[in-house]
Amino acid sequence: xxxELARLILGHVFLHACMAGTRMAAPLWALxxxxxxxxxxxxxxxxxxxxxxxxxxAGRYADRHGLRRPVALSVLxxxxxxxxxxxxxxxxxxxxAALLTGGATGAASIAxxxxxGRAAEGATQLxxxxxxxxxxxxxxxxxxxxxxxxxxDHAGFRWAFFAMALLPLTSxxxxxxxxxxxxxxxxxxxxxxxxxDLAREPAMRRLLMVNWLLxxxxxxxxxxxxxxxxxxxxxxxxIGSILGAFAIAAAVxxxxxxxxAARLKEHVVVCAAMVATAVLFGIYPLLPSAWAMxxxxxxxxxxxxxxxxxxxxxxxxxxxxxxxxxxxxxxxMAINASSVAMPLLFGVAGAAAGVxxxxxFVGALVxxxxxxAWSLRAQP
Numbered sequence: 001x002x003x004e005l006a007r008l009i010l011g012h013v014f015l016h017a018c019m020a021g022t023r024m025a026a027p028l029w030a031l032x033x034x035x036x037x038x039x040x041x042x043x044x045x046x047x048x049x050x051x052x053x054x055x056x057x058a059g060r061y062a063d064r065h066g067l068r069r070p071v072a073l074s075v076l077x078x079x080x081x082x083x084x085x086x087x088x089x090x091x092x093x094x095x096x097a098a099l100l101t102g103g104a105t106g107a108a109s110i111a112x113x114x115x116x117g118r119a120a121e122g123a124t125q126l127x128x129x130x131x132x133x134x135x136x137x138x139x140x141x142x143x144x145x146x147x148x149x150x151x152x153d154h155a156g157f158r159w160a161f162f163a164m165a166l167l168p169l170t171s172x173x174x175x176x177x178x179x180x181x182x183x184x185x186x187x188x189x190x191x192x193x194x195x196x197d198l199a200r201e202p203a204m205r206r207l208l209m210v211n212w213l214l215x216x217x218x219x220x221x222x223x224x225x226x227x228x229x230x231x232x233x234x235x236x237x238x239i240g241s242i243l244g245a246f247a248i249a250a251a252v253x254x255x256x257x258x259x260x261a262a263r264l265k266e267h268v269v270v271c272a273a274m275v276a277t278a279v280l281f282g283i284y285p286l287l288p289s290a291w292a293m294x295x296x297x298x299x300x301x302x303x304x305x306x307x308x309x310x311x312x313x314x315x316x317x318x319x320x321x322x323x324x325x326x327x328x329x330x331x332x333m334a335i336n337a338s339s340v341a342m343p344l345l346f347g348v349a350g351a352a353a354g355v356x357x358x359x360x361f362v363g364a365l366v367x368x369x370x371x372x373a374w375s376l377r378a379q380p
Contacts, residue, residue, distance in 0.1 A: 004178060005116065005132055011071065011175035012112055012136030013143065018078045018167040019105040020137075020247075021144030022085065023047050023222065024240060025152060025160045026094045031230050035091065041345075044223055046095050048336035050103030055336065058107040059114075059329025066180040067115040074108035075168040077101075082165035086158050097161070104168070106332050109137075114325045117316045118181050124262050126316055130309035131257035138254055138305055141247030149240025203318050204327075206372050207311065208334045210270060213369040214307050215335035217277050220362045221246065221300065225293070228285065238290045245294045249301025257309055266310040267376040274370040276303040281363025285356035314376060 027040040062070050081100025084093050112133065120129045144164065151160035222243070229239035257264070280300045287293050311331075319327040 007174045009136045011171040013140045014167045015171040016137045017140035017144035018164045019101040020141045021148035021164045024145035025148040046098035047102035050099045051106035051336040055329040055333035059325040062111040062114050063325035070111035071175045074104040075172045078104035078168040086161035110328045126313040127261040128258040130312040134308045135254045138251035142244040145240040146244040149236045152236045210373045213366045246297040246301040249298040250305025253302045253305040269310045271373040273303045273307050278363045278367030281359045285359045
């Protein structure tokens with residue numbers, strides 16, 4: 001791993017941690033104030049809503065302007081969102097904070113992924129660099145919730161949100177000196193491209209569907225664990241630690257992936273992860289203690305943590321170089337459109353039938369989708 005890639009990973013960690021910590025603290029605040037699981041579902045959905053509308057424009061913006069400018073704008077927006085939650089904590093301001101921190105994180109992720117993918121050479125190096133870069137969200141999904149949980153227990157929600165507002169400033173410190181890559185030349189007289197042209201490709205459609213199924217697993221885990229923990233009387237620190245254990249496991253597996261990247265096949269890794277996730281989702285709601293849930297969370301982190309580098313490697317292999325940002329935006333839009341709807345459905349289903357049913361249903365869905373992941377073996 002080069003020094004420049006290490007700086008980009010650190011930049012990704014602190015910006016994403018702002019959103020992850022806010023996403024953990026906001027539903028706990030809502031539950032403490034007496035809001036229902038449906039309201040919590042609405043709040044969590046808003047973290048993805050901005051990304052649905054901004055993903056494609058953010059991808060095209062990154063294709064035109066590179067890395068630093070999109071990241072600088074994202075840092076400002078994320079700071080503003082978390083600071084608003086700290087200054088005026090209410091359900092309405094938390095909704096705005098969710099929109100701002102979610103949208104900023106998505107736009108920055110597209111720019112970072114595009115830059116790293118363009119700098120890589122060959123399929124093996126793609127798997128390696130995306131495995132390294134994917135450590136960022138994994139670490140931040142521990143750092144953000146764990147820090148927020150400790151601050152909530154010992155200082156209150158305002159201080160937790162204030163700390164989240166400071167994290168993106170650290171991101172800019174690490175990213176600001178990154179050297180921009182030269183723009184990709186586009187053929188003179190080429191017809192204007194449309195994002196949906198990419199979606200018409202069968203390989204891209206299968207890849208987007210598999211990515212959507214696996215992203216739903218992250219969403220349901222983020223939604224169900226705070227609700228289950230609240231029902232069973234766990235402290236905010238215990239809930240944050242369970243989510244943090246998942247993040248640590250995802251980071252550990254991503255540390256291993258670059259070492260063995262030359263021996264991996266993307267479709268095999270993704271298919272195995274989907275089967276393992278289906279099994280773990282079946283037993284997760286049956287576990288009675290925070291320790292047992294933490295162990296299951298670690299195993300789930302190993303499975304789901306291995307997926308994103310493989311998905312990103314395949315996406316860059318099937319997409320034209322001058323449209324990488326647009327393809328990344330399409331992917332982010334697709335999974336976040338689902339992330340807007342799914343927490344709402346989780347909230348309704350959880351209120352009507354219990355949150356355990358949500359785990360079992362999504363587990364069955366992702367298990368049946370493993371066949372589509374296997375069909376991606378035809379990709380280079």
